[in-house]
Each structure stands twice: as structure tokens, then as C-alpha cells.
Amino acid sequence: MYPDSDQEKSIKYWSKNTGIPENQFFKSTIDKRTDKKRPNEGKLPFGTAHVSVKSFGNKDFGVYLHRRIMAWINQVL
Secondary structure (H helix, E strand, O other): OOOOOOHHHHHHHHHHHHOOOHHHOOOOOOOOOOOOOOOOOOOOOOOOOOOOOOOOOOHHHHHHHHHHHHHHHHHHO
């Protein structure tokens, strides 16, 4: 997220759009870089989401979820 992003609104946005409960989000990272060439060009109001998957030792779960995610990407493209 950006320093001026509303963390609560961003988490609500990503939770709604991904179907992931808010309590499963990790701590947010704030982009504080000052050496950007174009600091506000194309700024995303809710930042970006990075997905991490914990399969708890169940290899099949990770494979199944990966295939679902790839299918979602293909549908979008």
C-alpha cells in the first residue's frame, strides 16, 4: 500500500474481491520508496494483493488451489 492508503478500507476491498476473510490477511506493507521516477502515476487506490498459500502438509491442497488460481487468471485474460 501507499503511505496515504486507508489500510482498513484496503483490506475490506481485497477481502470482498477475493472472498478471503479479513482475519486471514497478514500485516500490510507500506511502500515508502522515495526514488520512484513517477511517484503517483497509475496509483492503485487499494494497493496490490499478494497471495500466500499454507497447505499444512497436504500436498494435494496446494496443487488443487494452484490449479484454481491459474483457471481464474485464464478466465480474466
